[in-house]
Amino acid sequence: DAGITQSPRHKVTETGTPVTLRCHQTENHRYMYWYRQDPGHGLRLIHYSYGVKDTDKGEVSDGYSVSRSKTEDFLLTLESATSSQTSVYFCAISAGDSGYTFGSGTRLTVV
Amino acid sequence: DAKTTQPPSMDCAEGRAANLPCNHSTISGNEYVYWYRQIHSQGPQYIIHGLKNNETNEMASLIITEDRKSSTLILPHATLRDTAVYYCIVRVERSSASKIIFGSGTRLSIRP
Numbered sequence: 001d002a003g004i005t006q007s008p009r010h011k012v013t014e015t016g017t018p019v020t021l022r023c024h025q026t027e028n029h030r031y032m033y034w035y036r037q038d039p040g041h042g043l044r045l046i047h048y049s050y051g052v053k054d055t056d057k058g059e060v061s062d063g064y065s066v067s068r069s070k071t072e073d074f075l076l077t078l079e080s081a082t083s084s085q086t087s088v089y090f091c092a093i094s095a096g097d098s099g100y101t102f103g104s105g106t107r108l109t110v111v
Numbered sequence: 112d113a114k115t116t117q118p119p120s121m122d123c124a125e126g127r128a129a130n131l132p133c134n135h136s137t138i139s140g141n142e143y144v145y146w147y148r149q150i151h152s153q154g155p156q157y158i159i160h161g162l163k164n165n166e167t168n169e170m171a172s173l174i175i176t177e178d179r180k181s182s183t184l185i186l187p188h189a190t191l192r193d194t195a196v197y198y199c200i201v202r203v204e205r206s207s208a209s210k211i212i213f214g215s216g217t218r219l220s221i222r223p
Binding site: 031033035042043044045048058059088090092099100101102103104105 | 147
């Protein structure tokens, strides 16, 4: 979607290695979110941010950390990737008074 | 945020109106009804939202009952490209913790 990009689009990594996913926006929106989507579970909120350096946990935050040092970037880090973190990860942005805009997703495979 | 209930699946003939129901009986006065859809392997797409009045945009119409305990998303002339999972969500706008939690949604299949 215009205004939000996720990188990388695909990644294969080994168990135990650190992984960082990046979400970049050009809309200057305050709110940013990380979701994961697995078959049979739908979209689940991992972490979200309501401003620079302001973040909070979602439903499934264990094993993940985030950072937001500037408005446009929201990073999701898996400190030590596990096979259970194989998933599709979606980033979303919101101005707070409107709907979310989602990125195209990152497909992460942990082997 | 209030919980929503949707049928797991529906189908509709191409060219006909698709009416997707959603129950949100515990909705609060300051919660909006939002609809998103997710086409296979893509990120969810915002469709429409409303508080208590009916809303229409280029994609769909949203009908909210007077007691606000349920709503219906209407796709007036469904096409094959409308095949997707549709999510009904209620949430407070302008909240400092403005996060949305997705349920299971309705899988809409459009048949030729």
